[in-house]
Amino acid sequence: MQTIDDVQTDLAAQGYICGRSLATVVFLSQRLGRQLFLEGEAGTGKTEIAKAIAASLDRRLIRLQCYEGLDAASAVYEWNFAEQMIAIRTAEAVGGADRTALKAELFTEDYLIERPLLQAMRPQPGGAPVLLIDEVDRTDEPFEAYLLEALSEFQVTIPELGTIKAPEPPIVILTSNRTREVHDALKRRCLYHWVDYPDFDREMEILATRAPQAQQALSREVVAFVQALRREDLFKKPGVAETIDLAKCLLALDVIALSPEVISDTLGAILKYQDDIQALQGSEAKRILDAARADLDDL
Secondary structure (H helix, E strand, O other), X not given: OOOHHHHHHHHHHOOOOOOHHHHHHHXXXXXXXXXXXXXXXXXXXXXXXXXXXXXXHOOOEEEEEOOOOOOHHHHHEEEOHHHHHHHHHHHHHHOOOOHHHHHHHHOOHHHEEEOHHHHXXXXXXXXXXEEEEEOHHHOOHHHHHHHHHHHHHOEEEEOOOEEEEOOOOOEEEEEEOOOOOOOHHHHHOEEEEEOOOOOHHHHHHHHHHHOOOOOHHHHHHHHHHHHHHHOOOOOOOOOHHHHHHHHHHHHHOOOOOOOHHHHHHOHXXXXXXXXXXXXXXXXXXXXXXXXXXXXXXXX
């Protein structure tokens, strides 16, 4: 990825269509060796870009999916207690086991289960991996503080084995759906970019890449309808993934044009909460479809 245009071209080759501003921040993160912090609504492609970058660079993608209660031990390593117990039972069965020697043997690499952060610190074939720390806003502040430390030196410490430092810093991408504010100290280490919903033309490009079987007229209606839907007061607005899902559902049903009846039958592809689905019952689907078609007339 020598230029910003290269970034767009390489990512497009992996099926990821992005605008120039996002391509620029990706290019700069690569060129400057900075971590990338992507924030935005769910379904805008933050996770997918990490996959596309890893594929375009032919690097391994290591994903740490964050959740409430995630702690450093679960993100870095665990000891394989089942295998350790087998080793203890075997030594007891043989008899005469030296307890000190046995204890030393139980806490070696042989019994270590590596979790994502430790995996990212290991040398990888082809170069440093892409480390995706997904939905970091779901973690607790103590783990966020631990991340700040681990990603500053690119090393982790296992008490029984010592410090393990990455021979080459991984390419780090953090994502957040902004369910809470991530601490400024972590953001300051990164290049920041807000990933918004794509505009009509960009979403058409994405749909053409991900659902190429869809006819142009149907794709235009799908994109316009989903974009009109995003203007509604919904609990969860549909993302790009939902646009693709709706197009694929319509293709599976051999539908060539949207109608209120078809929309009602396929709402589960784009809306994931019953309250949102109920809000589109009756004449609402027709109203939004009419608004979408009016938008198309204005293009």
